[in-house]
Amino acid sequence: MGAHRSMKPRYAKIVGTGSCLPGQPVTNAELVRRLAERGIETSDSWIVERTGIRQRYLAEAHVGSSQLATEAARAAIAAAGIPAADIDLIIVATSTPDWVFPSTACLVQKAIGAPGGAAFDVQAVCTGFAYAMSVADSMIRTGAANRALVIGAEVFSRILDWSDRGTCVLFGDGAGAVVLAASEEPGIVASKLHADGRHENILRTAGHVSGGAITGHPFLTMDGQAVFKLAVSVLDSVARETVEAAGLTLADIDWLIPHQANVRILHATARKLGLDPDKVVVTVDRHANTSAASVPLALDVAIRDGRIWPGQNVLMEGVGGGFTWGAVLARM
Incomplete structure (x- = not known):
């Protein structure tokens, strides 16, 4: 009989992060001015009080998700210190792809010069990054990939109804x-994903292109109160579930990136979990809600400003239309 060779465990480790924000920030004051030109009344104080948002970035008409994704990818690859050609898996989480097909991931693959490996998009709206990370983790653990590029990219400004004050400021x-x-x-070290399609009506963009025309409703609609209530509940439960699956406790979490x-929602989630608010990475004030891009954007900010460092446990979680929710726990 041949000698038994023990198999070492195989993990997927974060080795680089990057981000891209289009143009210059649009402050609440500037957005209020633009909306006033459309006959929509709101104010900086109204937006800040209800959301905590003070500014956001809005892509110009010629800029698509693939371009933002490509720049973020280049930054992450540079941080990782590897050639782009070494990437053998690209997953892009987006609800606002450039085209029906090919996927945004294929467009990124072409742009960065990394042909040959698998490339595809996932669509779980604001939970998309958690879904994409979990899939990439599984593929690396099984040996189907060695170096994966996972991206969240959105141009949500394209699906906003700018006459709806309740959503367009968010x-x-x-x-x-x-x-x-x-x-x-x-x-x-652990990830958990969930969905409940029975709640599809509380947050959706129920439109499509058919026969060269738009069918259904092409703009985002949301039941804010229903989303808030469900979001706080599932963010609490999936955080606890993921930490338990990792064999850790909430006290072991160094950073929460919801x-x-x-x-x-961020503050309510931290309270329910009993986490110090100082352990929660908050970027909604400067980025607003960027859907699948929000968690990786916040992660990149916290790594580059020195808050997150090697060895720390970072819990990332998302919740979005579908209704979807999920979490990923990473040891940096």
Whole structure:
């Protein structure tokens, strides 16, 4: 009989992050002015009090999700210190792709010069980044990939009804990216994903292109109270579930990066989990809600400003239309 060879554990570890925000920030004051020209009344104080948002970035008409994703990807690859050609898996989480097909991931693959590996999009709206990270983690653990580029990229400004004060002030555009690499050291230690399609009506963009025309409703609609109530509940439950799956406790979490939808949801989630508010990374004030891009954008900010460092446990979680929710726990 041949000698038995033990198999070392294989993990997916975050080795680089990057982000991209289009143009210059649009402050609440500037947005209020633009909306006033459309006959829509709001104010900086109204927006800040209800959401915590003070500014956002809005892409120009010629800028698509793939361009933002590409710039974020280049930054993440540079931070990882690897050639783009070494990337053998690209997953883009987006609800606002450039085209029906090919995927945004394929467009990014072409732009960065990394042909040959798998490339595809995932669509779980604001939970998309958690879904994409979980899929990439699984593929790396099984040996189907060695170096993965995971991106959240959105141009939500394209699907906003600018006559609806309740939604148009909430969102922004941007992209965040991470590079995951196979490692013998723990990286992504646990992830949990969920969905409940029975709640599809509370947050959706129920339109489509058919026969060269738009069918259905092409703009985002939201039942704000229903979303708030459900979001706080599932963000609490999936955080606890993921931490338990990792064999840790909430006291072991160094940083919580929730989906950046609304500062009240962020604060309510931290309270329910019993976490110190100082352990919560908050960027909604400067980025607004960038859907699938919000968590990787916040992660990149906190790594680059020195808050997050190697060895720390970072819990990232999302919640969005579908209704979807999920979390990923990473040891940096």
